[in-house]
Amino acid sequence: MLTVSNYHYIREDYSAPYPSIFGVTPTAFKKQLKLFKNEGDLITPSEFLANYEELVVSKDNFFFITFDDGLKEQFDFALPILDELGMQAIFFANSMNTEEGRVSTVHKIHLLRSVIPSHLLLDYLKEQKIAMLTQEELQKATTNYRFDDTASAELKYLLNFKISFDVQELLVQSIFEKHFLESEILESLYMSKSQLQYLANIDCLGSHTHTHYPLGLLREDKLIYELEHSKNYLEQLSGKAIQMIAYPYGTPEACTDLVAETAKKVGYLYGFTTKKGIIEKSQNKLLLNRFDCNDVVGGKNYKP
Structure with missing residues (x-):
């Protein structure tokens, strides 16, 4: 097993x-x-x-x-x-x-949610005329993100599955750059090339x-x-x-x-x-x- x-x-x-x-x-x-x-x-x-x-x-x-x-x-x-x-x-x-x-958009979302409550981020999306979830989609959201409260689950599902990627990245980036410096997050959050090489070895x-x-x-x-x-990239690296x-x-x-x-x-x-x-x-x-x-x-x- x-x-x-x-x-x-x-x-x-x-x-x-x-x-x-x-x-x-x-x-x-x-x-x-x-x-x-x-x-x-x-x-x-x-x-x-x-x-x-x-x-x-x-x-x-x-x-x-x-x-x-x-x-x-x-x-x-x-x-x-x-x-x-x-x-x-x-x-x-x-x-x-x-x-x-x-920095991956998913991690930008994690970081933003750590400094801004989910309901305010949802309000921001509504102000940008983003369509909210249907009841069926909301049920999927709470199932997929069962460790989150309803507002957080709704926000994550909207960003991960409902909003087109181009729009999502623009929306997230516009807020992210007001709170974080991307170069600093990149350095502190992800493994370096040498660390990835070590794991591959x-x-x-x-x-x-x-x-x-x-x-x-x-x-x-x-x-x-x-x-x-x-x-290909990881193999070449x-x-x-x-x-x-x-x-x-x-x-x-x-x-x-x-x-x-x-x-x-x-x-x-x-x-x-x-x-x-x-x-x-x-x-x-x-x-x-x-x-x-x-x-x-x-x-x-x-x-x-």
Whole structure:
């Protein structure tokens, strides 16, 4: 049995005027890894690639650790803990941050929500004549973002799935530059090229696409670019094959059959969604289940 647990932020302090960035502390991360170790075996990315077929049908428990977004804090805090415990994880990074020197819009949103309440950001969007969510869409939003309050879930769904990317980036950027200096955020938030190279050299680097867009909403030409460009960039940067990808957002809207087919065509062997559940043998290898770390043993929402 193979269980994948996914992480994003890992830092000591999550305090903010309006808490919107959530994750685990290094202490909680270490504790959860030890719980995994008590219940089964943690596998490395190399072991995942080499033994996938055997792992998914085994009656034994196997755990695989993943991190999304290529954040510097993952390198600074998670990697030393993994090394200390003799474990490995795979770190999925976006290529835009190092190649173009830009902060991903999704992280601009996280940062803005930490200093501005969600209902004021929604008011701003209304002032810009942005259409609000239907009741059906609002229900989807609260399901997708079950850890957020209603206003935050509505805001995130609007920005991630409803507003066109060009409009979204203009709206977000116009507010972001009033509160943050992009060059400073870029330096503090994301792994450097040398850190990405280090992870690739120990076979722990994967792709999270180029710009962190929800792939299922893109035109096919842009979809191909997002998948192929990030793969090529990371391979050229590191000199190592990039064989696994984690799809941004990971929801059904972002992870369509076309996304999986395209990922396979450009050379990925495995792709990860955010659909909860253990990995089943019958699953498409490019649309694999993955738990949020809060939903597995040791997580705040875990129910045995």
